[in-house]
Amino acid sequence: MGTRRPMRVGALALVALMLVTACATGAPTGGALTTHGHPTPPPWGAPETWAMDSGTGDKGRVEAIFTALPTDFAPVQVSDSEIKEALTTLWLHLPPRVATSRVSPYAGRRLAWASTPWRGDMCQSDLARSYGQFCERCGTPGDCLSLFEDGPRLQADDNRSIALALAVGPALDGVDAEVRAMLDPTQVLATLSFTITAYMALLLAPEPVTKGAATVFSVLMWGYLGWEFFDLLRAYARLYDAAPRAATFAELREIGESFGRVIGPNSVRVLVMVATAAIGQTAAHMPRGPNLPGLGQASRTVELNTGLRLMDAATGAERLIVSVNEGTLRAVLPMTAVAMTAPNGGGESSSNARGVPPDGEKHLPSRHRAFKSFDAFKNAMGPAGEDKAWHHIVEQRKPNVERFGAEALHNTENVIAINKSRHDAISAYYSTKSRDTEGMVVREWLRTKSYEEQRAFGMVVLKRFGVIP
Incomplete structure (x- = not known):
């Protein structure tokens, strides 16, 4: 970004992004278009063997909070x-x-x-x-x-x-x-x-x-x-x-x-x-x-x-994702960052047994369970269901893991269960060139987009393929 000092270079240098393909649970590249304009999964159709996962061998329930932080409150005045x-x-x-x-x-x-x-x-x-x-x-x-x-x-x-x-x-x-x-x-x-x-x-x-x-x-x-x-x-x-x-x-x-x-x-x-x-x-x-x-x-x-403790969030945040254009701030926080504000003083309940008391859930509606790996997510959430597959709205490609962190990808907001055939078709579509992406391969076009832009595009794709209304 035009700087020269080592600290500045370290602060401002962008992570080198390389083009890789497919959602870790999706199909390889090479899908052909059907008469309906949707790509079909190639005949070999198996998931990638190279799952772009952070901590693939982590089977434990390493859990955090992934949340959008609100900004709709007044500033503190300092004289x-x-x-x-x-x-x-x-x-x-x-x-x-x-x-x-x-x-x-x-x-x-x-x-x-x-x-x-x-x-x-x-x-x-x-x-x-x-x-x-x-x-x-x-x-x-x-x-x-x-x-x-x-x-x-x-x-x-x-x-x-x-x-x-x-x-x-x-x-x-x-x-x-x-x-x-x-x-x-x-x-x-x-x-x-x-x-x-x-x-x-x-x-x-x-x-x-x-x-x-x-x-x-x-x-x-x-x-x-x-x-x-x-x-x-x-x-x-x-x-x-x-x-x-x-x-x-x-x-x-x-x-x-x-x-x-x-x-x-x-x-x-x-x-x-x-x-x-x-x-x-x-x-x-x-x-x-x-x-x-x-x-x-x-x-x-x-x-x-929010139901969050400010200093716990400040000193314990694993990662922030700031989207200036969208005006959003997302954070990966430890479970302990949620304030124990329940009327009973934070005693055990069905909610705070998971680390979030009732008031915390009320004030933090966008709170999602997040994990350090896809294995940990599946270990906690179980199978997607009969004839279903877990689908990442923002794909879990290696560049995304490096840019946004594993918890921003492996969480209950970003990973949803969808019909397996539609999941395969969506994965194949991401490997094709599209008019939607200026003639570029969809994944190549997405690779420099912000988290919010990738998520918005992913939601449009889900609608196009009939996953959501």
Whole structure:
């Protein structure tokens, strides 16, 4: 995605997808079309021997929750005074490796190099010179955002970092003097800008956010912002597209300020606060330490709307699948993430014996049982039924397992029992070229689509083949 640093490359690189064929329980490629326009299974018709399964030998009932997380609740408000106090506390408790980091001593030399005309690119030199002037005004002459550490020119992602720093910088203006005496405030801004850029890029990429601080960051942002969560993502998507095209520092400033205006000062404060907690890796310890401002309210709001414990979801989520275009957020969560809110205090019942109390089921209607492998799913759910087969709506091909995770595929929402002959016909159709998919093989066309796009297409196919009305 136009980045160069190892961390950025690791954060933004897309998983290499290779074209493979068939649902693991379906028929091989090569089906012919019938007079009705539906492909028939080829004569050899046996399921693939290479089941694209995650943990094929896992026969145990390794169960989780797969759910769509709602965003129809109001954001938590965080005041200027609360954010200043929180940031002071967070920065003073940063790990030494972060707190003592400084700009490279060669940054100024690189900036001078970049500030001279290079191959006649005057726009590049003007932008770099204005960036240097910005750093001087901040009291840190040179490469104050560490943008020239790996090359002499400002690249697309450097422009994004500048625009984002200009957007979130005002939230740091009132940080306590004690922090300013101990830490270089410009380096704080550089670290924060880089961290937000990396996390937001993960949320916008066609791959899901996986374990670690990025997942904690994402779930907390959802819990704090509610319906504004996707407003933030869409606003950053516009910044992401616009910043590389900026030819002047003034244009980058306008892009950054526009981002701040769109999401509003409260969302900027929440973004800075949660990213700072993630930098210090303190978010995972918040249940046992000082709370962030508004965390209690965010937790209550999430529990009221979903039946989930916010911090259990943030620190225990196996995987997130974020679809910005569709405005959906799906998560693989541990069974323990569901709050024990039953009136009897969480005593045994027919529901909570499975790990989900009645209130949890009421507030989390899209909760589905999910498993780490298809074998584990079948072991728990049993046979599909007489003359029936288990069918994956979003296919369990290897690229999908790698992108979305096994639990997003092997769950009771995505796997349904259908007539075996129709299942074979659908599997054969996925191996053919179709006008529906611009003349491409259906599976090849689907391979870069989001989870929601693949699921929507799968539902259309089920209707076409008469499986659902």
